[in-house]
Amino acid sequence: MTDFFWLVGCLINNMKLNELTLIEAVKKLQAKDISHAELYQEIQKEIAKKNPELNMYLTINPEAEHEAEKLLNTPLAGVPIAVKDNYLTKDMKTTASSHVLKNFIPPFDSTVIAKLKHAGGVIMGKTNMDAWAHGSSTETSDFGRTKNPRNPDYLPGGSSGGSAAAVASDTCIGSIGSETAGSIRQPASWCGVVGLKPTYGRVSRAGIVPMASSTDSPGPIGKTVEDCAVMLNFMAGKDPYDATTSILNVPDFTQFVGKSLKGMRIGVCYIDHPKIIGTAAALSIEQAGKTFEQLGATVEQVMLSESLADGRILNPNYAIAVYTIVQRSEVSSNLAGYNGIRYDLGRGEFGAEAKRRIMLGTFTLSKGYADKYYVKAQQVRTLYIQNFNQLFQTYDVLIAPTSSMGYALPLGASKDNPMFGELEDMLLEPSTIAGLPGISIPCFRDETTNLYLGMNIIAKQWDEQKMIQIAHAFELATTWNQWVHRSA
Amino acid sequence: MDTKIYTTIVGMEIHIELATKSKMFCGCKNDPFNAKNPNIYTCPVCLAMPGGLPVPNRQAIEWTIKLGLALGCTIPLFSKFDRKHYFYPDLPKGYQISQFDQPFCKDGIVRVPEGDVRIQRVHLEEDTGKLQHAVVDGKKVTLVDFNRSGVPLVEIVTEPDIRSGDQAKAFLKKLHQIIKYLAISGADMEKGSMRLEPNISVCKGAFDGVLPSYKVEVKNINSFNFVKKAIDYEVSRHIDILETGELPKQETRGYDAANSATISQRSKETAEDYRYFPDPDIPPIRFTKDQIETIKQTLPELPDDKRIRFSQSFGLKDSDIDLIIDRQEHADYFEKCIDVINSTPAFDRVTPYMVAKALINSRGVVRVSETEFVQAISDKLTDLTIDPLILVEACRKITEEHHDAVESYHKGKESVIMFLIGQVKKELKGKGDAEKIKEELLMQLT
Secondary structure (H helix, E strand, O other), X not given: OHHHHHHHHHHOOOOOHHHOOHHHHHHHHHOOOOOHHHHHHHHHHHHHHHXXXXXXXXXXXXXXXXXXXXXXXXXXXXXXXXXXXXEOEOOEOOOOOOHHHOOOOOOOOOHHHHHHHHOOOEEEEEEOOOHHXXXXXXXXXXXXXXXXXXXXXXXXXXXXXXXXXXXXXXXXXXXXXXXXXXXXXXXXXXXXOEEEEOOOOOXXXXXXXXXXXXXXXXXXXXXXXXXXXXXXXXXXXXXXXXXXXXXXXXXXXXXXXXXXXXXXXXXXXXXXXXXXXXOHXXXXXXXXXXXXXHOXXXXXXXXXXXOOOOOOEEOOHHHHHXXXXXXXXXXXXXXXXXXXXXXXXXXXXXXXHHHHHHHHXXXXXXXXXXXXXXXXXXXXXXXXXXXXXXXXXXXXXXXXXXXXXXXXXXXXXXXXXXXXXXXXXXXXHHHHHOOOOEEEEEEEEOOOOOOEEEEEEEEOOOOHHHHHHHHHHHHHHOOOOOOOOOOO | OOHHHXXXXXXXXXXXXXXXXXXXXXXXXXXXXXOOOOOOOOOOOOOOOOOOOXXXXXXXXXXXXXXXXXXXXXXXXXXXXXXXXXXXXXXXXXXXXXXXXXXXXXXXXXXXXXXXXXXXXEEEEEOOOEEEEEEEOOEEEEEEEOXXXXXXXXXXXXXXXXXXXXXXXXXXXXXXXXXXXXXXXXXXXXXXXXXXXXXXXXXXXXXXXXXXXXXXXXXXXXXXXXXXXXXXXHHHHHHHHHHOOOOOOOEEEEEEHHHOEEEEEEEOOOOOOOOOEEOOOOOOEEOOHHHHHHXXXXXXXXXXXXXXXXXXXXXXXXXXXXHHOOOHHHHHHHHHHHHHHHHOHHHOOOOHHHHHHHHHHOOOOOOOOHHHHHHXXXXXXXXXXXXXXXXXXXXXXXXXXXXXXXXXXXXXXXXXXXXXXXXXXXXXXXXXXXXXXXXXXXXXXX
């Protein structure tokens, strides 16, 4: 139905302002074609209409429009951005969707939020997520699940489900999420939007409720690849408050939009995995390969391998175990400080998923078991890193389906499945534990369900620009992005 | 009971707070002892707010390595920080950032006459907050002050090489002296910026390298003397127990200074599981040999080297040198005095030995410049050559002026002589050798 209204809107040349992309909105505001009041009223109307059912926003910033008015002459001109509720926001409640932080009002902004504000972005509100980012469904939120705007009988994915849904529902202009392994790209894929996970260390983690510190990567979720490039521009960079951020110079990521793909070498991965082979997701990626060939790139399939072998990609199955052990270990440690003494409500308020993870992580770090689990996991992690290093000597980027399960699953699918997230994010885990960047873009839409498939494009460390270049070319050459092709 | 058939086995853990400007992992001021109010030197990092991330303090790492070098340690070129998990209300993150299996420094040695003590490791970690038990609004509460949370804390662990309370004391004095020479810590035991924890056990017969199956850790000791007393107390307690055929309990005890005894605090039957793992928030640290060499260049001359040089250059006795080099500033003062002598022909009769003796007599409290100090010594030398006639004249004048004093001397109050000497000295404007004056006075009075 959403698409129907959008089509009618375009036809009568009366496109609603909340449907603007970030780049369009900034341009129109700065050219004074539209006012902040007009834009925010449209957004607020849309939120009022959709949020009660979809439950994307946990907190709405009542001052958003007022704050925006002063920001016309900034790079982001005061556009409304939806922010995942694990980013600390000064004087605005930050819960990470957990009862433990129900009453937590941070006294400071996370680095990304400070940068967002500096660039002229306005927090529209704080979005729902899996509690503590533990999950890939948004169903583990202590404040109710979010529904998929494309079809409310389905899950939006997670953990950044609220942020992806806010973009898909045009209740914001852009959003920011965070990913540990799939938490940006998987919901972006299920909601039919663009999600970009930067290289680990490209964007500061300071002031973000931590999940698994060695893979946590904050990143943008947007309507188009270019919107994500713009947002990444202001998010990235060395931060004195995060020792794991890189001192490398940050390029202007928007510069790589619109460049030819001639000579690019693309490897197609995981479509021969037994769980994927022959699925709609696999077919959509094969189709994408053909598109890239037409755009001048060299495309080759990279076969699955059970061990390190030249020109082959390691089976992602092992990455599930590696990621699960490393992440649960770090989670058990990162959640140790919530003891009810200072600003939080204490350990009694943890939900079932957090408790499961604390127990498993405590076990994998315990004396006598650490060598068997944690240390071994780190050794296998090194194998994946070596595998990717080798593959990126041959290929500029690797492409694969974003979600191992393809389309969004129906509401309730994560229930009684403690490994739901890890199986769902299986195809994203190998590159994640290697710290690599990736972007998920829509690459197919099922007309009956209105649900999307996503393509994950990964590049080597610090090479986001290449995946942005390739993703953007695909977005233009195909019709799957509703915002790029609204006037088609 | 024959104590000779028992061997004392003691290893020490010493914690010192580094006196860096800022804390270990954040920019907060590192000055917990002088803070006017609780919780004023805090931030999201040392309060463990969500998203507060540790950024290591370079100075603290360099000072730790400097200490390691001063203790003769090897400095591995690769190191890392680990998380050590345990719950306590003064530990806001639920874990302490410490170093587990790859400390900054290892395998050092401290030489003391009572027996060398090998250093197993020197590592860097963070201090905790401080608990305060108080009554607020009629309710008993525990308050937490995080001013100390995240202060850089160095832990020095020795091998179990200490065989007596005296050796422990000598080792600790030496260690303290080195730390003061490096000027990296206040190392004040009263305030708690240096904390001493001996691990004590006793075995029957000679120690053959196999540690006894128990050990007792003693905490809350705030002086070297108390360490000695605690060890002596524990050793005799252990021997008493061993004599009955029992094994002392593995436990943590506290030192009770008022009674020179230790008191059981908690049993430590099982080893705690701290679930150590590398802190993912802090990248591993790699050094080059050049970087370590650069730190080495900043080491001052340490007491052992100074002793040799002072002995060779000034021909002083070791016991005198020890008193002079006890603290770096005393040694420096002494050397500056020698410079004054060497550059001033008028002082050519003053010897290093005289300066050393004068310094030792002043017990380290000298408030005048080096030139004035040497001048005073020189003046005394001149005193010896004062004209005997002037001395005789001065004594005569004083005995005449102070009739009453002379009278009470004759009545048997001999201490009056000191008063008369003082008066003569005054007459001579501070000059004059007391012995010579006394001689002359006694002669005139009899």
